[in-house]
Amino acid sequence: xxxxxxxxxxxxxxxxxxxxxxxxxxxxxxxxxxxxxxxxxxxxxxxxxxxxxxxxxxxxxxxxxxxxxxxxxxxxxxxxxxxxxxxxxxxxxxxxxxxxxxxxxxxxxxxxxxxxxxxxxxxxxxxxxxxxxxxxxxxxxxxxxxxxxxxxxxxxxxxxxxxxxxxxxxxxxxxxxxxxxxxxxxxxxxxxxxxxxxxxxxxxxxxxxxxxxxxxxxxxxxxxxxxxxxxxxxxxxxxxxxxxxxxxxxxxxxxxxxxxxxxxxxxxxxxxxxxxxxxxxxxxxxx
DNA sequence: AAGAGGCCCTGATAGC
DNA sequence: TGCTATCAGGGCCTCT
Numbered sequence: 461x462x463x464x465x466x467x468x469x470x471x472x473x474x475x476x477x478x479x480x481x482x483x484x485x486x487x488x489x490x491x492x493x494x495x496x497x498x499x500x501x502x503x504x505x506x507x508x509x510x511x512x513x514x515x516x517x518x519x520x521x522x523x524x525x526x527x528x529x530x531x532x533x534x535x536x537x538x539x540x541x542x543x544x545x546x547x548x549x550x551x552x553x554x555x556x557x558x559x560x561x562x563x564x565x566x567x568x569x570x571x572x573x574x575x576x577x578x579x580x581x582x583x584x585x586x587x588x589x590x591x592x593x594x595x596x597x598x599x600x601x602x603x604x605x606x607x608x609x610x611x612x613x614x615x616x617x618x619x620x621x622x623x624x625x626x627x628x629x630x631x632x633x634x635x636x637x638x639x640x641x642x643x644x645x646x647x648x649x650x651x652x653x654x655x656x657x658x659x660x661x662x663x664x665x666x667x668x669x670x671x672x673x674x675x676x677x678x679x680x681x682x683x684x685x686x687x688x689x690x691x692x693x694x695x696x697x698x699x700x701x702x703x704x705x706x707x708x709x710x711x712x713x714x715x716x717x718x719x720x721x722x723x724x725x726x727x728x729x730x731x732x733x734x735x736x737x738x739x740x741x742x743x744x745x746x747x
Numbered sequence: 748a749a750g751a752g753g754c755c756c757t758g759a760t761a762g763c
Numbered sequence: 764t765g766c767t768a769t770c771a772g773g774g775c776c777t778c779t
Contacts, residue, residue, distance in 0.1 A: 463772065494755075494775080518773080536773055537757075566757080584756045586773055628750060637774075645772055713772095735751075738770085 462534050464608070464642030465685035467518045470540060474520065475513035477542055477551065478573065482509045485572040493568060494535060494588040504591045505530065505571065516602050517641035528593045531601060535586025539563070543577040605641045609678040614640055619671045623663040630666060630674070631659035631734050643678065646713045647685065649740045651677050653712045658746045659732070659739045684709065712740035720745060 462470070486505045491497040498504075508528070514521040523529040532538070541562055542551040550562055563581045569589065571578040580587075592598040607614040622639060633639045634648040643651070652659050655673035657666070666674070688709065711721050712729050720727035720742040727744025 466772085492756095494773090533773085535756095536771070582756095583758065584771090584773095586756070626749085632750090635773085647772095736753090737772095 462518060462538075463644035463647055463682075463685075464518055465647070465682055467515055467520060467534065467642075468686050469689055470534075471513050471515040471520055473551070474540065474542075477576065478510050478513065478522070478578065480509065480511065481573040481576065482507060483571055484574060485570075487570040487572070488568065489570065490566075490568045493582060493585050494533075495590070497569070497589050498591060501530075501589060501591060504528070517605060517608060517637065518644070519602075521598065527595050528591070529598070531590040531592065531598075532580065533588050533590075535582060535584065535588070537584040538580065538582040538587030541579040541581060543579070545575045545577065605637055606639045608642050609640055609682055614675065614678075616668070616672055616675055619675055620668060623666055623671065626663035628663055629659060629734060630657060630661050630663050631739050633663050634674075634678075635737070640678065642682065645737050645739075646710075647681055649713050650711060651681050653741060653746060654681065656746055658743075659734055659741050712742065715740060 483505045484507075486502040488497050488501060508524040508526075510522050510529075511525050512523045514523060518533060520532040520534075521529060522532070532540075534540075543549070543562060544551070562579060566583040566585075567579050567581050568585075569578075569580040571580075580589075590601060592601060607618070623633070626633070631648055631652065634643050634651060635645065649659070651674065654677045655670065657670055657673065715721075715729045716731040718729050720729060722742065722745050725742060725745045727742040729740055730743050731738050731740050733739070
């Protein structure tokens with residue numbers, strides 16, 4: 461479900477809630493996720509104090525006092541729910557059921573802090589947990605990932621070099637985490653719309669100016685989405701239960717057959733399946 | 748080496 | 764009401 465902006469919203473909220481809290485108990489109810497949750501997972505977390513919740517790309521990184529920690533990837537349907545035993549409050553980042561009730565089915569991991577319970581729920585099981593013992597190990601986990609859009613190494617030289625001789629379409633590159641990490645199917649369509657680039661264009665065919673647009677608008681679209689609190693597709697909520705509002709800004713995503721929102725453009729938004737993923741674009745103004 | 752396609756899952760929704 | 768088909772925001776693996 462979540463792309464970089466949604467994960468960032470979860471990170472911000474989660475950081476406030478679990479920072480400086482000590483893990484008292486870990487209960488793994490179902491180890492089957494994309495990768496099996498390691499048998500040492502519980503022991504790895506037990507009695508550890510979380511000093512920070514960080515993020516890289518679509519990964520949450522929970523860091524302990526001793527620089528060890530663990531990574532959470534939410535996959536398509538992973539959600540995090542926090543139950544505050546003092547206030548009897550439930551904080552949830554997403555709710556598929558429009559309900560503030562804690563989910564019953566598909567809870568995989570429960571982490572208990574003093575007066576606070578963390579629940580990881582994932583119906584489709586595309587998410588995963590990974591542990592690391594120190595900074596070097598953490599760095600290694602992300603060594604095969606490309607830069608985030610906000611990174612200095614994601615620059616015009618990097619993009620133009622990368623696209624040389626690349627036959628694959630630009631849409632697939634925006635989704636390719638080895639090229640740039642953090643963009644998913646929604647924002648890929650949005651970035652290409654603002655850049656006025658057709659998703660089916662071969663990467664090598666992009667001009668220097670078009671590469672600049674990819675660079676600029678990748679940053680802009682994601683920043684704006686974070687600012688707006690993430691997207692609310694199927695009721696995305698941040699961990700305080702507040703709805704994100706970026707979906708109000710969608711220019712093409714899920715707007716099939718509607719008018720193009722570019723001023724004076726008479727185009728209609730199309731949905732073309734590219735590599736088995738829907739791609740929304742205006743065939744009139746995206747060249 | 749790059750690129751295409753299959754596949755891992757459950758649940759919501761649409762159409763009959 | 765119940766069946767079936769289709770689709771979903773991710774990304775790994777295998778094959779060519």
